[in-house]
Amino acid sequence: xxxxxxxxLYTLRAQVRYGLFRWSLVFPLAFALPALLLGLWGEGLxxxxxxxxxxxxxxxxxxxxxGALYWSFVEVxxxxxxxxxxxxRQGMLESxxxxxxxxxWLIGAWSGARFAVEVVPSLATLGLILVLSGIPPWPRWAGxxxxxxxxxxxxxxxxxxLFGLTLRFKDANSAVGLLGNAAPLLGGVFFxxxxxxxxxxxxxxxxxxTYGVDALRALWLGTxxxxxxxxxxxxxxxxxxxxxxxGWWALLYFERRARHHGLEGF
Amino acid sequence: MRPILALAHKELLYLRAYPxxxxxxxxxxxxxxxxxxxxxxxxxxxxxxxDSVAVxxxxxxxxxxLLGGVGLGLEEEMEEGVVETLLAHPISVPTLLVAKxxxxxxxxxxxxxxxxxxxxxFGIPLLLPWPAFxxxxxxxxxxxxxxxxxxxxxxxxxxxxxxxxxLVQASLGALSGVTMPARLLPRPLWIVSRALPLSYGxxxxxxxxxxxxxxxxxGPLVGLGxxxxxxxxxxxxxxxxxxxxxGTTGEF
Numbered sequence: 001x002x003x004x005x006x007x008x009l010y011t012l013r014a015q016v017r018y019g020l021f022r023w024s025l026v027f028p029l030a031f032a033l034p035a036l037l038l039g040l041w042g043e044g045l046x047x048x049x050x051x052x053x054x055x056x057x058x059x060x061x062x063x064x065x066x067g068a069l070y071w072s073f074v075e076v077x078x079x080x081x082x083x084x085x086x087x088x089r090q091g092m093l094e095s096x097x098x099x100x101x102x103x104x105w106l107i108g109a110w111s112g113a114r115f116a117v118e119v120v121p122s123l124a125t126l127g128l129i130l131v132l133s134g135i136p137p138w139p140r141w142a143g144x145x146x147x148x149x150x151x152x153x154x155x156x157x158x159x160x161x162l163f164g165l166t167l168r169f170k171d172a173n174s175a176v177g178l179l180g181n182a183a184p185l186l187g188g189v190f191f192x193x194x195x196x197x198x199x200x201x202x203x204x205x206x207x208x209x210t211y212g213v214d215a216l217r218a219l220w221l222g223t224x225x226x227x228x229x230x231x232x233x234x235x236x237x238x239x240x241x242x243x244x245x246x247g248w249w250a251l252l253y254f255e256r257r258a259r260h261h262g263l264e265g266f
Numbered sequence: 267m268r269p270i271l272a273l274a275h276k277e278l279l280y281l282r283a284y285p286x287x288x289x290x291x292x293x294x295x296x297x298x299x300x301x302x303x304x305x306x307x308x309x310x311x312x313x314x315x316x317d318s319v320a321v322x323x324x325x326x327x328x329x330x331x332l333l334g335g336v337g338l339g340l341e342e343e344m345e346e347g348v349v350e351t352l353l354a355h356p357i358s359v360p361t362l363l364v365a366k367x368x369x370x371x372x373x374x375x376x377x378x379x380x381x382x383x384x385x386x387x388f389g390i391p392l393l394l395p396w397p398a399f400x401x402x403x404x405x406x407x408x409x410x411x412x413x414x415x416x417x418x419x420x421x422x423x424x425x426x427x428x429x430x431x432x433l434v435q436a437s438l439g440a441l442s443g444v445t446m447p448a449r450l451l452p453r454p455l456w457i458v459s460r461a462l463p464l465s466y467g468x469x470x471x472x473x474x475x476x477x478x479x480x481x482x483x484x485g486p487l488v489g490l491g492x493x494x495x496x497x498x499x500x501x502x503x504x505x506x507x508x509x510x511x512x513g514t515t516g517e518f
Binding site for chain 1 (some may be wrong): 319
């Protein structure tokens with residue numbers, strides 16, 4: 001436990017030293033900005049009613065910002081592979097694996113540091129959503145909390161998989177690029193997934209965050225959900241368990257392969 | 267010229283060593299911009315407006331890749347601890363950055379081809395005069411070279427500059443009218459947009475999409491680009507001198 005705590009503090013200090021938290025303050029807003037500007041343009045063209053028809057709410061600012069905030073929360077755990085890649089580039093990985101930190105604590109320490117540096121500042125956007133869209137009715141708070149917790153668990157499933165892929169193929173950018181960049185599209189972060197081309201929709205339905213963000217919008221903004229919210233939460237939970245199990249298996253498998261090929265460096 | 271070609275070749279060899287990158291570049295960029303296209307559809311934009319957004323996003327992505335490829339280009343060398351070795355060679359930092367720009371432009375051509383194929387799959391058959399688009403993209407790339415040099419200077423001094431890159435990239439996109447025409451921005455922001463070369467690049471590309479010529483935007487694009495280049499060049503020289511004096515060629 002203590003070595004993992006020390007690693008977390010070390011990672012946190014390095015991130016604070018280089019001011020990485022500053023981007024997190026504005027990330028959800030910057031991520032949503034092109035969509036928000038489209039919304040402003042659409043509203044100027046008198047197309048706000050089209051948006052309300054398709055989403056069930058006229059509050060496009062809250063709708064888009066909530067999606068961006070959810071995504072910044074989900075993504076932060078995945079980005080631990082950049083910590084892994086950095087350790088490989090700097091030639092520290094073998095030393096780290098030689099310490100008494102287990103794989104799960106290593107991931108926990110890196111993701112904990114990223115959480116502190118990236119999620120906490122992004123709460124500024126939460127304040128903006130509260131101002132624009134108000135607070136969800138209190139009976140729904142438990143549902144909102146369940147969405148965040150289950151989504152976090154599912155994120156770890158993906159993080160394990162990406163960790164294993166990075167150990168094996170070294171270059172985290174491509175692995176995260178493939179999965180991470182597809183996720184906002186497949187998950188329907190800014191739109192209902194019914195708008196996706198037909199060939200992408202099946203992928204969206206096996207993606208846990210599709211149910212997470214849709215349920216979150218339904219609970220917070222009262223938009224119509226794809227399925228009853230209870231069922232969506234059940235699906236999110238089932239997919240979270242499945243992805244964690246699959247991710248852990250993949251991590252162990254790829255690490256074994258990576259050790260066979262020579263683990264360290266590029 | 268030979269060092270530049272050799273270094274650009276080295277950059278491209280990474281793709282052979284890590285072929286998963288090529289797969290990622292064929293898929294990821296389109297998926298990054300596609301959510302914004304679907305938001306345009308969500309508001310019921312007609313085909314002409316969606317095309318206008320698509321071409322703005324295409325040029326923005328092209329230039330963002332170039333900005334990152336050059337502005338953050340030395341990060342890997344810093345992490346690997348080879349910057350000192352490179353500086354000991356008779357190859358200047360600007361030469362290294364030009365090679366990275368060349369490698370990124372070649373990569374951008376590949377990315378653009380893949381993005382257009384994806385747009386087609388999303389029902390957006392972007393019918394552009396492609397030679398004119400590529401020429402404008404290269405010109406716009408030269409127009410923001412000052413920003414690339416300034417970012418590279420910051421990287422030499424402060425080592426981890428993703429925050430600044432992301433902020434510059436997002437601000438350039440919003441203020442240049444990537445998804446909403448800059449003329450619709452509030453007056454103070456519109457004035458700022460007139461000082462950005464990318465604004466003129468995007469307006470030119472939209473004009474050729476509408477079947478017109480490049481119009482009068484080339485002058486400000488080149489003129490402003492030159493001013494930013496000179497400022498960026500100066501910043502890079504100062505940053506390199508300070509880095510050498512401080513002896514911090516890696517992270518600290």
